[in-house]
Amino acid sequence: MKILHLSAAKNWGGGENHIENLCNELKFLDKTVTNVILCVKDASFHQKIKNKDLIVETAPMLIKLDLRYTAKILSVCKKHGIDLIHIHDSTALTFAVMATKLGTLPPFVLSKKTSFPIKDRPRTLYKYNHPQIQKILCVSEETKMIASNSVADSSKLATVYHGTTLEKATNVQFDLRSELKIPEDRIIVGSIANHIRAKNLKTWVDLVNEVINNRDEKKFHFVQIGSFTDRSQDYLKRISDKNLKDHVSFMGFIPNASGLIPQFDISLLTSQSEGVPQFIYESFYYKIPVVSTNVGGIPEIIEDGVNGMLSNPYEAESLADKLIALSNDEIKMKEFTELSHHKLINNFTTRKMAEQTLAEYKKVLYGKN
Structure with missing residues (x-):
């Protein structure tokens, strides 16, 4: 079984971490499975995986819809004899659907990793209902329910929670308290x-303000890790x-950031x-208590x-209530x-x-588990 994983993401995030984990686990589960990853050349995901024990192909993406990515899908499928294409984000889906107009491709499996509703636009509905898609793997029951409002054939929808790897390897070498004083x-x-x-880091800033200024709770220091975007300057200005x-440290992107969670x-x-x-799965693993909003599939893993x-x-005030109460208990x-670690x-x-995921692949290719 030869699987092509498509990612058009330029930043490293949970979705890209999922692809790396999936490929490593599939390799362990079934030696006959070959995974090939097609990603954006020189983007964060490519930089992260290019020296790993993975088969990686790349395509440039200098504009949003760079047709060289579409062409690369076809050439990679031919080069590696791909049996199934697993699409991991909406932009990659657009490229894959475009590629069906240029040549014959194997069946698609699509991962739906967010609870955003599928936009009610003809082109968007067309690509999510494309006949080449045989399965849509939803990251939670909530995501599956939301997707069912836009996917005509609900039998294509299946829930597969992502989770975290139990084999932790990290290169994080610094201590937050000493580095940030x-x-x-x-x-x-x-x-x-x-x-x-x-x-929604606007609410994050509002929460910090509520805790520090309005409640005068100066015992907290807030550390925020993640890639900056065009929204970042507004958050920094608010702070x-x-x-x-x-009371705040914005640290930007840090490789292997999950290794800092134990701190x-x-x-x-x-x-x-x-x-x-x-991030929640990783916090469970490291036995760090979680305060979160109740969106998407989060209430399915946190009660x-x-x-x-x-x-x-x-609701910054409510989140502040929860945070302060938890810190005192x-x-x-x-x-x-x-409980969370056990779960x-x-x-x-x-x-x-x-x-x-492998069981879903087999259903598509062989009609069995």
Whole structure:
């Protein structure tokens, strides 16, 4: 079985981490499976995986719809004798659908990794309902439900949770407290999220302001890790305008950032839309308690007050309530992390994800598990 994985992402994020984990796990599960990754040349994903034990092909993307990527799909399929194409993002889907106009391609499997609704536009609906797509793997039941509103054939939809790998290898070499000069008595509240709309860092800034200025809770230091975008300057200006710079560290993109999670006291997520973020799975693994918004598939893995704290999106005051309350209850934090870690090990590992994904591949290619 020869699988071509398509990624048109330019930044490294949870979706790209999923591709790397999936390819590594599939290689372990079935020696007859060959994985080929086609990604954007010199983008963050390419830089991250180019020296790994993976078959990597690249295509340039100097404009949003660079047809050289489309042409590369066809040439890679021919070169490697590809049996199935697994598409990992919306832009890659656009290229793959375009490629069907230029040549014969093997069947598609599509991953739907966010809970954003599929836009009600003719071209968008066309590509998500393209007959070449045999399966759509949704990252949560919530994502599956939302996708069913736009995908005509709901039998194509299946839920496959991503999870995290239990074999941790990290090159993170620095200590947050010493590097950032964070006093020992401060509680480190960590967030790993690229500066994109879905992660809603505006609410993150509002939460910091609520905790530090409105509640006068100076015991916290907030660490934010993730790739900067055109939204970043606005967040930085808000931090400066509200005199929060002494309580916040924006660190930008850090390779293997999940290796820093054990140094957090609490993990925080303020997203307005998600599938199920890798950051939460990683926090479960490292036994760090989580405060999060209740969007996407997050309520499927966190029960509010049982193994984490959840609040509605955009509600900075409610998130502040949850964060402060949790920080004052060490027993509750211990209970949360033990329950979450157990839940992760039993339900949300990359090994289980790969097993379920492989079963879906076999259904498409052979009509069986």
